[in-house]
Amino acid sequence: MRDISDYLSALNPRQKTAVTAEDGPLLVTAGAGSGKTAVLINRIAWLIAERKVPANRIIAVTFTNKAARELKVRVQDLLFEITDGPVEPIVGTFHGLCNQFLRIRYEEAGLSQHFSIMDQDDQKSFIASLIKDNRIDLLNILTPKSLQSYINKSKEARRRAGQGDTYYPHQRQQEQVYELYEVECEKQSRIDFAELMLRTVELMERNTQVRQHIQERFLHVLIDEFQDTNELQFRWMELFCGKHRNITAVGDEDQSIYSWRGALAWNLKRFEAVYPDTRIIRLEQNYRSTRPILDAANALIEFNSNRYEKKLWTGKSGGSPIKLFNAADADREASFVVDQINQIASLGRDWSDFAVLYRTNAQSRNFEEGLSHKGIPFRVYGGVRFYHRREVKDVLSYLQLVANPNANDALLRAAGMPPCGIGSVTKRRVATRAEVQEFSFWEAAVELAEESGGTGVSGLRNLVGRVNELKDKSTEYSLGKLIKAAIDISGIGEHLKNHSDPSERSRIENLDELINAGYAFQQLQESQLGSEILGEYLDTVVLDPGDTHDDVSQGHVQVMTLHAAKGLEFPVVFLTGLDENVLPHFFSTNRVNEFDDSNDAGIEEERRLCYVGMTRAEEVLYLTRASNRMVRGKYTRYTRSRFLAEIPRHLLENVGFDSVPEPIRPQPEAPFSRWLGVSVRHQKFGPGIVIAIDNQGAESFLTVEFEKYGAKTVLSNFVSIDEV
DNA sequence: AAAGGATGAATTTTT
DNA sequence: TTCATCCTTT
Numbered sequence: 001m002r003d004i005s006d007y008l009s010a011l012n013p014r015q016k017t018a019v020t021a022e023d024g025p026l027l028v029t030a031g032a033g034s035g036k037t038a039v040l041i042n043r044i045a046w047l048i049a050e051r052k053v054p055a056n057r058i059i060a061v062t063f064t065n066k067a068a069r070e071l072k073v074r075v076q077d078l079l080f081e082i083t084d085g086p087v088e089p090i091v092g093t094f095h096g097l098c099n100q101f102l103r104i105r106y107e108e109a110g111l112s113q114h115f116s117i118m119d120q121d122d123q124k125s126f127i128a129s130l131i132k133d134n135r136i137d138l139l140n141i142l143t144p145k146s147l148q149s150y151i152n153k154s155k156e157a158r159r160r161a162g163q164g165d166t167y168y169p170h171q172r173q174q175e176q177v178y179e180l181y182e183v184e185c186e187k188q189s190r191i192d193f194a195e196l197m198l199r200t201v202e203l204m205e206r207n208t209q210v211r212q213h214i215q216e217r218f219l220h221v222l223i224d225e226f227q228d229t230n231e232l233q234f235r236w237m238e239l240f241c242g243k244h245r246n247i248t249a250v251g252d253e254d255q256s257i258y259s260w261r262g263a264l265a266w267n268l269k270r271f272e273a274v275y276p277d278t279r280i281i282r283l284e285q286n287y288r289s290t291r292p293i294l295d296a297a298n299a300l301i302e303f304n305s306n307r308y309e310k311k312l313w314t315g316k317s318g319g320s321p322i323k324l325f326n327a328a329d330a331d332r333e334a335s336f337v338v339d340q341i342n343q344i345a346s347l348g349r350d351w352s353d354f355a356v357l358y359r360t361n362a363q364s365r366n367f368e369e370g371l372s373h374k375g376i377p378f379r380v381y382g383g384v385r386f387y388h389r390r391e392v393k394d395v396l397s398y399l400q401l402v403a404n405p406n407a408n409d410a411l412l413r414a415a416g417m418p419p420c421g422i423g424s425v426t427k428r429r430v431a432t433r434a435e436v437q438e439f440s441f442w443e444a445a446v447e448l449a450e451e452s453g454g455t456g457v458s459g460l461r462n463l464v465g466r467v468n469e470l471k472d473k474s475t476e477y478s479l480g481k482l483i484k485a486a487i488d489i490s491g492i493g494e495h496l497k498n499h500s501d502p503s504e505r506s507r508i509e510n511l512d513e514l515i516n517a518g519y520a521f522q523q524l525q526e527s528q529l530g531s532e533i534l535g536e537y538l539d540t541v542v543l544d545p546g547d548t549h550d551d552v553s554q555g556h557v558q559v560m561t562l563h564a565a566k567g568l569e570f571p572v573v574f575l576t577g578l579d580e581n582v583l584p585h586f587f588s589t590n591r592v593n594e595f596d597d598s599n600d601a602g603i604e605e606e607r608r609l610c611y612v613g614m615t616r617a618e619e620v621l622y623l624t625r626a627s628n629r630m631v632r633g634k635y636t637r638y639t640r641s642r643f644l645a646e647i648p649r650h651l652l653e654n655v656g657f658d659s660v661p662e663p664i665r666p667q668p669e670a671p672f673s674r675w676l677g678v679s680v681r682h683q684k685f686g687p688g689i690v691i692a693i694d695n696q697g698a699e700s701f702l703t704v705e706f707e708k709y710g711a712k713t714v715l716s717n718f719v720s721i722d723e724v
Numbered sequence: 725a726a727a728g729g730a731t732g733a734a735t736t737t738t739t
Numbered sequence: 740t741t742c743a744t745c746c747t748t749t
Contacts, residue, residue, distance in 0.1 A: 065738085067738085093738080094738095194739090225738080416725095419726085542739085544739085561736065566738085605736095
């Protein structure tokens with residue numbers, strides 16, 4: 001049996017300090033590529049193996065299911081040789097963990113046992129039908145989408161209906177819809193993503209017994225990607241670690257790119273404020289990128305304010321400068337990228353070594369066309385997820401109805417697919433009946449089906465019969481078999497098979513895939529019957545609808561947005577669209593509507609996005625741009641991104657203009673001004689204090705009074721802020 | 725209920 | 740330009 005210290009020896013000193021930190025609040029600010037996942041994994045393993053903390057009394061939280069799976073597997077792998085017993089730390093996403101919690105404590109949380117979870121799409125149509133059914137005349141600045149965001153934002157701020165501002169008419173209407181929404185969710189036993197968190201937090205706050213039990217149980221709480229936590233999640237953390245206060249938060253404010261979804265990078269600072277005895281460890285050694293890439297990324301992010309001063313460094317030497325290409329238009333930008341990929345690949349690289357990154361999905365088309373034109377295999381991340389496909393949702397609506405008959409939208413969906421004579425008139429009858437009798441659409445449909453009537457009523461009779469048949473089967477069938485039954489009994493399979501449109505017919509393949517997924521899911525759980533496993537399956541489908549980008553993408557060039565690229569790394573990266581109003585995006589520089597905040601904060605998030613993109617690159621980084629882009633059918637001129645001017649020029653190599661280059665913009669602001677008087681550390685000269693700053697173009701020279709060498713003027717790239 | 729036409733909107737999307 | 744959604748028509 002090996003000793004845990006063998007593994008620890010693979011860590012650098014700071015990582016080791018973080019891994020073996022004693023009890024109490026611990027904050028790890030981990031720069032891109034600095035091995036934060038390794039720290040998390042090793043810390044959990046160390047707690048279990050060295051500190052003998054029972055694995056099931058450790059809870060680790062991530063934002064994605066993928067990250068949760070990876071964390072769990074790697075901890076288990078690491079401990080496999082060290083411990084004998086099974087190792088099961090509790091690892092999951094915030095929402096997944098809250099769901100598990102609420103499934104057990106649904107009663108105390110005031111939920112129906114059969115509550116079903118709505119994803120974003122479900123929620124949006126739920127709100128839309130709410131507005132329609134209640135005949136609400138929406139003010140013209142409000143839409144179902146804006147109301148959805150209002151409701152979610154309110155919940156994230158822990159505001160219930162009736163607690164928001166009502167000064168303006170539109171605010172009153174927002175509150176009105178929010179109130180209706182809560183009532184309707186209650187009636188239909190529906191719950192949305194934010195509600196999973198809010199209910200959990202509210203229950204913990206309200207119920208002392210539950211709180212104490214949880215706080216007692218979890219000896220250690222660990223949270224990954226802390227810069228992405230929102231208000232609710234911060235509160236969740238406080239509640240979960242309230243007793244033992246053994247909380248490890250890992251994050252990087254420079255990679256906070258989800259503030260528009262309520263993430264508060266500021267939570268890192270707040271953590272320190274809430275836990276004054278916090279131990280802070282900074283991981284600054286980067287193991288991913290070559291030096292020019294790091295230097296450029298560092299210089300760029302330096303323009304942001306309110307950061308922890310930290311500077312990534314690498315022990316690696318060498319590395320080629322960043323290649324900059326100015327294209328005349330987006331087509332040429334794409335063909336340049338494709339040509340470069342072809343050339344570099346011919347020197348012996350796999351297609352999957354390349355990534356093409358962009359700010360908006362609309363930019364992908366040129367690259368897709370260029371790549372397929374040259375016959376290069378590629379995969380575009382994003383797009384419609386399997387479980388969001390129309391035919392899949394249609395089939396699942398029948399199962400949803402079995403699991404939660406109160407789900408009105410599931411009934412309406414099932415009623416429309418396959419077409420069975422139930423049109424808008426019949427649907428309205430169902431809705432009216434449900435309203436009058438104060439029960440669900442399902443019950444209304446059952447009642448109406450027993451009366452006599454025309455095609456609509458016989459359609460309802462059909463539908464009710466089918467769902468009841470499925471309900472019977474659900475008690476005896478396995479999940480895969482049940483899904484197959486849903487496809488057959490509903491008639492969706494038959495309907496698609498006979499469709500005149502071949503693209504509709506091809507949807508059958510997805511349904512076959514759905515059946516397979518059902519069998520696979522059943523395998524994963526212990527053998528349970530359909531009725532028991534169905535609920536779990538429907539939860540999983542919503543909370544973990546699978547990657548749009550499977551790991552089978554080997555042998556393909558990776559094409560994706562900057563957001564999708566976070567957490568990934570590639571040997572060769574093309575960061576495209578470095579144009580003003582593309583990156584930074586137009587919305588961050590111009591106020592377009594009341595919902596976006598165009599200000600420094602907006603630009604700074606764009607800068608972080610750019611930073612995230614650059615730090616994805618291991619060896620080669622290209623920055624490309626185009627002077628003309630087709631937008632809404634019109635050619636629009638673009639100027640170079642301000643971010644290009646923020647990267648020291650000696651790190652950039654122009655590999656081509658195929659248009660007249662625009663003059664470089666003047667330096668926006670003296671970059672290192674905040675460094676004056678700050679104590680810093682130079683790679684060669686050691687510690688010192690900055691006494692003067694000289695900005696020359698994109699480069700900055702710092703005059704530093706060194707402890708050991710006196711005053712010297714050095715390039716800012718070689719200086720980092722001293723650790724406090 | 726389905727198909728065709730008009731209309732309007734167009735960042736990013738871990739759960 | 741392109742795509743999705745709504746509305747009209749049959």
